Amino acid sequence: MLLDVNGHQVYCYTGGKAFDPGLPVVVLIHGAQNDHSVWALQSRALAHRGYAVLAPDLPGHGRSGGPPLSTVEAMAAWVIAVLDAAGVSRALLAGHSMGSLIALEAAHVAPQRMSGLALLGATYPMRVSDTLLDAARTKQDAAIDMVAAWSHASWLPGPSTAGPGASVINTARRLMQRMAARGANGLFHTDFSACNAYANGEAAAASVACPTLFVQGKKDMMTPPRSAQLLTGGIKHATVVGVDAGHAMMSEAPDAVLDALLRLAAEPARFS
Structure with missing residues (x-):
């Protein structure tokens, strides 16, 4: 699905279903040097279980136009603008890695727009x-x-995952290479610099009132679970779920990640 956001064309993957803002909406936000495809398994599964899915490519990433945004705050404001463009009043936001900071900041600045929050990695x-x-x-x-x-x-991946035998590392490497070839110049550095500079995490966490879920990779070397204590301690009502994966949990533990998202989406009261 294509949207016009701030004068630029934005691509949102909808999981193979026509987007219906009248359904419960789940927005899936990717991380640095990635695009919507990191959510491929979860987005399709959610869309085919009665949810309206928006998995946008951030500006300057994938199929979305415009220059990459240089701060988490600007990206969070952009996500709110995507909701406006899609006619969405409330949504569950799920973000991975850099996307988790974007989702957190969006919940801070527009709490009335959030039905739930899932922070992965x-x-x-x-x-x-x-x-x-x-x-x-x-x-x-x-x-x-x-x-x-x-x-x-x-x-x-293990034998029970989608595409057994496929190299998850090489798949991730190829995606980042494609972003480098097709995206804006210096995209990787812009994304990492935004993560590095974000300074509002504690205040944002303290302000979150919606049902919240943390999904942590038990073997995550990029964002180890212990490094999230300022966030998990700041959102007192949050639930923490560990999955048997590294940082790239959506591909390494796709079913466990999906199950966690489905529980939050279906029974948000359990997470508040």
Whole structure:
């Protein structure tokens, strides 16, 4: 689905179903140097279970136009503008990694628009090492290799996952390479710099009133569960779910991630 947001064309994947804002809406926000496709398994499953799904490509990513936004606050405002453009009054926001900060900030600035909040691979502060920041700016191929390796707990998914035998690391690497080739110049560095600079996490967490779920990869090396304590402690009513995966949990533990999202979407009162 194509939307006009702030004068630029925005692409939103809707999970293979026509988008109906009259249904319960779930918005899936991707992380740095990614696009909507990281949510491919969850978005289709949600759409075919009676939810209206919006999995947008952030500006300058994938099929969405406009320059990449340089701050989490600007990206959160953009997400609210996407809701407006799609005719959505309230939605459950789910964000992964950088997307978790975007979802958190959006819930802070527009609490009345949120029916629920799911933060996957979240941490705060979301510090990025100087080495990785420099590589993202000057040696993008090396940065992509680092992130692809550090985001995964294993090279191959288990036999019960979708596409058994496919290399999840190489799939993630190819996506980031495609973003580098087709996206805005310096996209990786812009995204990482936004994560590194975001300073409103504690205040945003303290303000969240909607049902909230944290999904954490038990083997996450990028955002280890222990690093999320300022957020999990700040949102006192939040539920924390651990899945057997690294940072790229949507591909490494797709069913467990989907189950957690479905429980939040179907029974939000249990998470408040």
